[in-house]
Amino acid sequence: MRNLNCGRRTVLGGLVFCATAGWRLGSSAAQPPGRGAPRPRRVPTVVIDPGHGGVDPGAISPSGIYEKDIALATAAEFARQPAVRRGFRVVLTRSTDEFLPLRERVARARAWKADLFLSIHADALPDAEMRGLSVFTQSAQASDREAATLAASENRADLVGGINLTRQPRDVGNILLDLTRRQTRNLSIALARRVVVELGRETVLLENPQRSADFAVLTALDVPSALVELGCLSNAAEERLLQQRAFQQKLARGLVRAVGSYFAAHGVG
Ligand SMILES: [Zn+2]
Numbered sequence: 001m002r003n004l005n006c007g008r009r010t011v012l013g014g015l016v017f018c019a020t021a022g023w024r025l026g027s028s029a030a031q032p033p034g035r036g037a038p039r040p041r042r043v044p045t046v047v048i049d050p051g052h053g054g055v056d057p058g059a060i061s062p063s064g065i066y067e068k069d070i071a072l073a074t075a076a077e078f079a080r081q082p083a084v085r086r087g088f089r090v091v092l093t094r095s096t097d098e099f100l101p102l103r104e105r106v107a108r109a110r111a112w113k114a115d116l117f118l119s120i121h122a123d124a125l126p127d128a129e130m131r132g133l134s135v136f137t138q139s140a141q142a143s144d145r146e147a148a149t150l151a152a153s154e155n156r157a158d159l160v161g162g163i164n165l166t167r168q169p170r171d172v173g174n175i176l177l178d179l180t181r182r183q184t185r186n187l188s189i190a191l192a193r194r195v196v197v198e199l200g201r202e203t204v205l206l207e208n209p210q211r212s213a214d215f216a217v218l219t220a221l222d223v224p225s226a227l228v229e230l231g232c233l234s235n236a237a238e239e240r241l242l243q244q245r246a247f248q249q250k251l252a253r254g255l256v257r258a259v260g261s262y263f264a265a266h267g268v269g
Pocket of ligand 1: 051052058059067121122
């Protein structure tokens with residue numbers, strides 16, 4: 001396993017886009033402020049996770065287009081959007097065609113102290129007529145199960161919402177865990193809603209576009225997270241669109257607006 005001990009300022013692996021002036025890795029602006037100095041506004045971190053990669057192509061379209069390539073290209077467009085400079089930095093879980101286990105994607109997001117996590121995918125459905133974008137958040141049952149596993153774990157060394165559960169009496173720890181999980185779930189749903197609203201202006205939405213399911217990549221209990229299916233590679237028209245850079249840029253712009261409006265409404269952690 002890679003070294004995951006990568007704090008906000010020493011990110012190992014992945015691409016870091018320090019999108020805000022004065023927020024450069026290792027720069028003097030990143031040093032703790034002196035006594036009496038005004039506290040700089042915290043810049044939220046958005047982790048964008050291009051799905052699949054390497055030996056895992058994800059869905060494959062009838063003409064042989066790989067989901068992993070669409071996801072990476074669109075994620076890179078997100079990072080390039082000038083609107084990103086308005087207030088958050090973007091880190092990609094992968095910036096090349098590499099295989100990353102799902103749990104490592106989550107671990108990286110938490111190590112980077114993500115304020116939001118967006119996993120980017122493209123669908124393939126049995127009905128080739130179906131098309132449109134959809135957004136998933138973790139189902140309540142899956143979220144309950146994850147919390148129960150953590151609550152029951154032997155060492156409870158995990159940090160949730162900045163609270164070290166090992167330092168809390170077990171009951172208090174469980175209550176904090178539950179509160180964190182509920183809040184994260186509500187914020188994840190709010191994030192998904194923003195994505196549906198903003199992308200609905202730009203592109204076709206699948207029927208019932210806001211959904212929930214059990215995704216291993218959406219298991220961070222303290223990071224609001226959503227998984228976006230950009231469209232259906234199984235639909236001929238959408239297969240063509242998803243390969244076009246202009247369309248990828250349009251999707252990326254919509255996602256940037258969604259993230260911006262999420263932070264405007266809910267603030268940072
Ligand atoms: Zn996928």
